[in-house]
Amino acid sequence: MKKLIMCVAAAIMLSGCAGVLEKQQPVCSGTAIVGGQENKVQIYGVRKQNNQTQYRAGYPFNWRWVSANTFTGTTCK
Known part of the structure; x- marks a missing residue:
């Protein structure tokens, strides 16, 4: 019974993150x-x-908003 409750709880948690x-x-x-x-x-x-201007930058900035001044060049328009 304990395993069933844990499986249901895990399924609910995972579906919440979908x-x-x-x-x-x-x-x-x-x-x-x-x-x-x-x-x-x-x-x-x-x-x-x-x-x-700010860019939402991936690695190594961890998908945070950073200033355009951080970049030496971009392909953004």
Whole structure:
């Protein structure tokens, strides 16, 4: 009985997370200097906030919004 309850609880928890991890396609890419190394970074979103352009950057920025000044160049329009 205990195993059945655990299986039902696990199924409910997993179904609650459905769609959260949906795959997104990058809208453009950029080049950033991180730790003295030049890295190509996938960009998943672009926004303007307080007259500053920000990019939702993937690894190594952990999909956070970062300033456009962080990048030495991008393919974003």
